[in-house]
Amino acid sequence: MNFYRQLRRELLINARQPRVIINATLFFIMVSVFFPLALPADSQMLRQFAPGLIWIAVLFAMMLASERILQQDFDDGVLEQWAISGYPLQRLIVAKIMVHWLLIILPILLFCPILAILFDFNTNTLLVLILSLVCGTPAILGLCTLAASFGLGLQQKGILMALILLPLTIPVMIFGSGMVTMAMDEALISAYLAILLALSLLAFAFLPYAIAAIIRISLAD
Amino acid sequence: MWKFLYQMASPKTFYRLTQGWLKTLGALALVFLVVGSLWGLFFAPPDYQQGDAFRIIYVHVPAAFLSMSLYGYMAFCALLLLVWRIKIAGLMLASTAVIGAWMAFLALATGSIWGKPMWGTWWVWDARLTSELILLLLYTAILATHAAFKNREQADKVAAILTLVGVIDLPIIHYSVYWWNTLHQGATLTVFSKPKIAAPMLYPLLLTLLGFACFSAWVILQRAGNELLMRERRQKWVRQLILKGSE
Numbered sequence: 001m002n003f004y005r006q007l008r009r010e011l012l013i014n015a016r017q018p019r020v021i022i023n024a025t026l027f028f029i030m031v032s033v034f035f036p037l038a039l040p041a042d043s044q045m046l047r048q049f050a051p052g053l054i055w056i057a058v059l060f061a062m063m064l065a066s067e068r069i070l071q072q073d074f075d076d077g078v079l080e081q082w083a084i085s086g087y088p089l090q091r092l093i094v095a096k097i098m099v100h101w102l103l104i105i106l107p108i109l110l111f112c113p114i115l116a117i118l119f120d121f122n123t124n125t126l127l128v129l130i131l132s133l134v135c136g137t138p139a140i141l142g143l144c145t146l147a148a149s150f151g152l153g154l155q156q157k158g159i160l161m162a163l164i165l166l167p168l169t170i171p172v173m174i175f176g177s178g179m180v181t182m183a184m185d186e187a188l189i190s191a192y193l194a195i196l197l198a199l200s201l202l203a204f205a206f207l208p209y210a211i212a213a214i215i216r217i218s219l220a221d
Numbered sequence: 222m223w224k225f226l227y228q229m230a231s232p233k234t235f236y237r238l239t240q241g242w243l244k245t246l247g248a249l250a251l252v253f254l255v256v257g258s259l260w261g262l263f264f265a266p267p268d269y270q271q272g273d274a275f276r277i278i279y280v281h282v283p284a285a286f287l288s289m290s291l292y293g294y295m296a297f298c299a300l301l302l303l304v305w306r307i308k309i310a311g312l313m314l315a316s317t318a319v320i321g322a323w324m325a326f327l328a329l330a331t332g333s334i335w336g337k338p339m340w341g342t343w344w345v346w347d348a349r350l351t352s353e354l355i356l357l358l359l360y361t362a363i364l365a366t367h368a369a370f371k372n373r374e375q376a377d378k379v380a381a382i383l384t385l386v387g388v389i390d391l392p393i394i395h396y397s398v399y400w401w402n403t404l405h406q407g408a409t410l411t412v413f414s415k416p417k418i419a420a421p422m423l424y425p426l427l428l429t430l431l432g433f434a435c436f437s438a439w440v441i442l443q444r445a446g447n448e449l450l451m452r453e454r455r456q457k458w459v460r461q462l463i464l465k466g467s468e
Contacts, residue, residue: 160365168390171397207386214379
């Protein structure tokens with residue numbers, strides 16, 4: 001019951017203040033549209049780089065969005081209330097991550113067909129791209145939230161987040177973009193998909209505990 | 222042995238015991254490093270393939286080995302801190318992170334220097350090299366996070382959590398980088414495969430390895446001792462120590 005209330009709360013807040021989600025989506029669109037402009041216009045080479053570029057754009061967009069994911073609640077004292085409420089903090093964190101994931105990934109998925117046109121993907125590749133994003137981004141958002149929780153009290157936390165995220169998201173990036181590359185080469189994606197799903201499940205299962213622990217430590221000032 | 226470990230958890234006893242070891246550790250480190258380096262640089266036979274350029278191995282291998290084992294030690298300290306709440310473990314974690322980061326950097330730098338004459342390139346996206354680079358990034362992340370918190374004990378705990386997340390991720394990272402590398406690596410680059418190392422070359426390597434290990438332990442205990450004095454400066458035993466030292 002509490003969990004659904006939490007979900008409703010997050011959805012309401014983000015519906016009333018969509019600027020974080022909109023920022024992240026616009027950033028993703030900008031990056032993925034401008035990347036080809038910075039590279040030579042050879043469309044064959046572009047197709048080779050496209051999966052990696054799209055995944056990097058998704059990573060940056062989520063990093064941008066997650067900077068604010070916990071900060072507002074921390075500043076308002078809401079996190080503190082959650083911590084002492086007796087309700088498991090990690091479940092509240094899970095609700096928060098779920099809602100943010102849903103709201104960030106939907107616009108990105110809607111934009112994917114346009115990306116397919118820009119980069120000249122066939123339908124199979126487009127579907128695999130969407131699948132890879134759906135299966136891989138929970139892990140990325142979980143790690144972004146973890147990085148955000150490290151920077152809760154800080155001013156300049158962008159660089160700290162990037163530093164923490166860089167090594168930890170490497171497996172997801174490798175398998176996510178590898179999956180799309182495999183699809184472009186008309187090869188089987190099942191291995192990549194399995195590992196990507198495993199990473200997301202692991203992240204989803206264990207990171208909330210780490211995030212809750214860090215929040216408690218940050219609050220124990 | 223358990224009694225010894227329990228005693229080590231007390232700041233006062235920890236300080237007394239470890240400072241007593243410092244002289245021996247320092248002397249051992251000096252001896253091992255000097256003997257090992259001189260032996261390796263001058264007396265070990267030149268490699269049939271690489272000539273004298275292989276001698277950088279006497280810095281490269283110990284640095285790489287230590288960067289990894291120090292991270293393992295940090296993970297162990299993180300567990301001690303978070304599960305058993307032993308504050309000294311947090312102190313050791315913070316002190317080890319610095320030297321571990323330097324070891325990783327040294328391994329990468331000496332590896333690059335070794336690679337230029339051997340492979341013709343400063344860098345190649347080999348699985349091992351990329352993993353070491355990621356390890357350096359992890360160390361940097363841990364150091365940055367630790368520095369971001371004003372309260373030292375808070376900083377230790379947060380660094381401990383990050384270390385644990387990193388250590389769980391490390392096999393995943395290594396495996397995924399290996400996969401990425403073996404699937405996409407071009408066949409034109411031949412990776413240097415370490416030949417079975419000959420005995421006259423092996424002994425100085427072991428000596429420098431021991432030397433690096435003793436040196437790391439020495440530096441870590443120095444840092445930990447100083448940090449401990451800073452943190453516990455209001456305790457009576459610290460004030461007595463200062464008074465005794467200034468006599």
